[in-house]
Amino acid sequence: MPTLINGQTTLATNAIQEYHDANVTPERHEHGSNGPVYVATPSSTGRRYPLREKLAQAWKENNVEPLRGLDGNAGCPVGLAELAENRRRGLRQLASSVYPLDGVHVLTNTLVKHILIEESATTSSQPTAVGIETANGEQYLGGEIIAAAGSYRTPQLLMLSGIGPSEILNGLDIPVVLENPEVGRNLSDHLQLTQYWRLKDPSAGYAFGSPSFPNHPEYALGLPVDWMVTTDIPKNGLAEAIAADREQPASSQSSHPLLRSERSVMEHLVVYVAASAADPAIVHDGSAFPRHRDWQSTHRRRDAARWVRTYGARL
Numbered sequence: 001m002p003t004l005i006n007g008q009t010t011l012a013t014n015a016i017q018e019y020h021d022a023n024v025t026p027e028r029h030e031h032g033s034n035g036p037v038y039v040a041t042p043s044s045t046g047r048r049y050p051l052r053e054k055l056a057q058a059w060k061e062n063n064v065e066p067l068r069g070l071d072g073n074a075g076c077p078v079g080l081a082e083l084a085e086n087r088r089r090g091l092r093q094l095a096s097s098v099y100p101l102d103g104v105h106v107l108t109n110t111l112v113k114h115i116l117i118e119e120s121a122t123t124s125s126q127p128t129a130v131g132i133e134t135a136n137g138e139q140y141l142g143g144e145i146i147a148a149a150g151s152y153r154t155p156q157l158l159m160l161s162g163i164g165p166s167e168i169l170n171g172l173d174i175p176v177v178l179e180n181p182e183v184g185r186n187l188s189d190h191l192q193l194t195q196y197w198r199l200k201d202p203s204a205g206y207a208f209g210s211p212s213f214p215n216h217p218e219y220a221l222g223l224p225v226d227w228m229v230t231t232d233i234p235k236n237g238l239a240e241a242i243a244a245d246r247e248q249p250a251s252s253q254s255s256h257p258l259l260r261s262e263r264s265v266m267e268h269l270v271v272y273v274a275a276s277a278a279d280p281a282i283v284h285d286g287s288a289f290p291r292h293r294d295w296q297s298t299h300r301r302r303d304a305a306r307w308v309r310t311y312g313a314r315l
C-alpha cells in the first residue's frame with residue numbers, strides 16, 4: 001500500500017513536541033496514503049532480513065517499544081519503526097517526476113529578503129502573509145505563502161519578517177509583527193555514528209557478502225535494513241552537558257528545549273553490509289577487517305563491484 005508523505009511544507013512555528021504527539025494517527029491526517037509519492041518499507045516490499053525478529057527482541061529488552069503500526073512518521077518517532085524509504089519499485093522518486101512544474105514560474109538564484117505581511121485590520125484577527133520581497137527589491141504577491149527555506153533558514157526568514165521572539169527582534173531593530181517565542185528554538189537534530197562489527201560466525205549468513213546470506217530478489221527493493229530505531233538519551237547526562245556548556249543557569253534548566261520533552265536524539269540502523277562501496281571498512285561477509293594492502297584492494301574491488309551491481313544505482 002503506497003503511503004503519501006505530505007508534500008506541503010507549512011510555517012512550523014509551534015513547539016516541536018506538539019508534532020511529536022503520540023496520539024496523532026494517519027487517520028488524523030498526519031500523513032495520507034494515496035498520493036503520488038511512494039514510501040516503501042521492508043513489510044510493504046516483502047523484505048524480511050535474517051536478524052529482523054532478534055533485533056526487535058533486543059530493542060524490547062532495552063525498553064524500546066514498537067511504535068503504533070511500526071510507523072515512525074505518525075506523531076512521535078521515538079521507538080521502533082520499520083525503515084521507511086521513498087522508493088517506487090526500488091527506485092527513488094524525484095519530486096519533479098511526481099509533481100511536474102508545468103505552468104509554474106520558477107525563479108532561480110533568487111534570495112527572499114522577507115515575507116510581506118498585511119497587518120490585521122482588527123485586534124482580534126492575525127496578520128496575514130500576502131507575498132514576498134526578494135533581495136533585489138522585487139515584490140511577488142500570492143494567495144498562499146509557504147515558507148520552505150529549510151530548518152535553519154525558515155526561522156531566519158520568519159524573524160526577518162517580524163515573526164519570532166520579541167527580545168531577539170527588538171535587539172536587531174526588526175519591528176515585531178507577530179510575537180512567537182518558539183520560532184528558532186526547537187531544532188531537533190540527531191547524531192549519526194558508524195560502527196562496523198566483525199561477525200563471530202560469518203558462515204551464519206548475517207552479512208550481505210556471506211555465501212549463505214539469503215538471495216531474495218525483493219532485497220533489491222530497498223536498503224538492507226529492518227528497523228529505524230529512534231531514542232532519547234538520559235536526561236541527567238544531558239542536563240549536566242547543558243550546564244557544562246553554560247548555556248543556561250541550572251535554575252532554568254527544566255525549561256531548556258532539549259529537556260522539556262521526549263526528543264529524538266539518536267537514530268539506530270543495523271545494516272547488513274559495510275556501507276561504502278568505494279571504501280569498505282570491513283569485508284562484506286563480516287569475517288574480517290581488511291589489513292593487508294594487497295588482500296584489501298582485491299576484496300574491495302570485488303565487493304564494491306557486487307555492491308554497486310545490487311544497490312549502487314538505487315541509493
Ligand SMILES: Cc1cc2nc3c(=O)[nH]c(=O)nc-3n(C[C@H](O)[C@H](O)[C@H](O)COP(=O)(O)OP(=O)(O)OC[C@H]3O[C@@H](n4cnc5c(N)ncnc54)[C@H](O)[C@@H]3O)c2cc1C
Nearest residue numbers: 009109110111112113114148149150151152153154156157
Ligand atoms: C546531511 C543530511 C542528511 C540527510 N539525510 C536524510 C535522509 O537520509 N532521509 C531523510 O528523509 N532526510 C534526510 N535529511 C533531511 C532532509 O534533507 C531535509 O529534511 C529536507 O531536505 C528538508 O526539505 P525542505 O524542502 O524543507 O528544505 P531544504 O531541502 O533545506 O530546502 C530549502 C531551500 O530553500 C533555499 N533557501 C533558504 N533560504 C532562502 C531564502 N532566503 N530565499 C530563497 N531561498 C532560500 C535553500 O537554498 C534550499 O534550496 C538529511 C539532511 C542532511 C543535512
